[in-house]
Amino acid sequence: LPLLNRVTNGEYPPGSTLKMSVAAAALSEGIITPETTVSDSGAISIGAWTFRDWKTHGAVDVRKAIAESCDVFFYSVGGGYGNISGLGMDKMKKYNDLFGFGSPTGIDLPSESSGLIPDPEWKQRKIGEKWYIGDSYHCSIGQGFITATPLQLANYTASLANGGILFTPKIVNRIKNPNGQEIIM
Numbered sequence: 001l002p003l004l005n006r007v008t009n010g011e012y013p014p015g016s017t018l019k020m021s022v023a024a025a026a027l028s029e030g031i032i033t034p035e036t037t038v039s040d041s042g043a044i045s046i047g048a049w050t051f052r053d054w055k056t057h058g059a060v061d062v063r064k065a066i067a068e069s070c071d072v073f074f075y076s077v078g079g080g081y082g083n084i085s086g087l088g089m090d091k092m093k094k095y096n097d098l099f100g101f102g103s104p105t106g107i108d109l110p111s112e113s114s115g116l117i118p119d120p121e122w123k124q125r126k127i128g129e130k131w132y133i134g135d136s137y138h139c140s141i142g143q144g145f146i147t148a149t150p151l152q153l154a155n156y157t158a159s160l161a162n163g164g165i166l167f168t169p170k171i172v173n174r175i176k177n178p179n180g181q182e183i184i185m
Contacts, residue, residue, distance in 0.1 A: 078140020
């Protein structure tokens with residue numbers, strides 16, 4: 001599809017980039033504190049299902065979990081495990097929505113995809129299945145049914161860097177000051 005604007009219309013799993021949203025949600029909701037630690041032995045198991053990490057991280061707090069991209073930490077925080085109750089998909093969706101996922105950014109271009117932040121009702125309606133804890137685990141690391149556009153990811157990352165303001169992106173070819181002089185950036 002050579003004419004597809006992948007920045008605004010490509011929908012891809014955001015992967016570990018979404019972990020910062022899950023961390024913000026868990027901290028805001030009081031699921032964890034900055035000092036909360038999770039012991040990562042390389043995987044967690046729920047019944048017959050095993051959810052693996054890409055490596056064994058040992059004792060991990062939120063800072064280390066983000067720095068090392070620790071899946072087990074985010075499985076625990078997102079879906080719950082051990083002594084951590086977990087956010088659940090509805091709360092993860094709430095915060096992902098606040099960061100601009102699941103809806104167009106509003107950029108001044110002719111078309112833009114929404115991406116998808118699923119929830120249990122969506123899965124039942126679209127797939128005809130109930131929501132499982134494994135679905136929450138996958139979503140907590142930016143996988144599963146979640147998709148986002150590259151522009152949504154850039155806008156989300158900018159909001160993390162600028163103190164939490166989610167701007168509507170604009171296409172410009174120059175910026176002028178109030179006197180009409182072009183500002184060189």
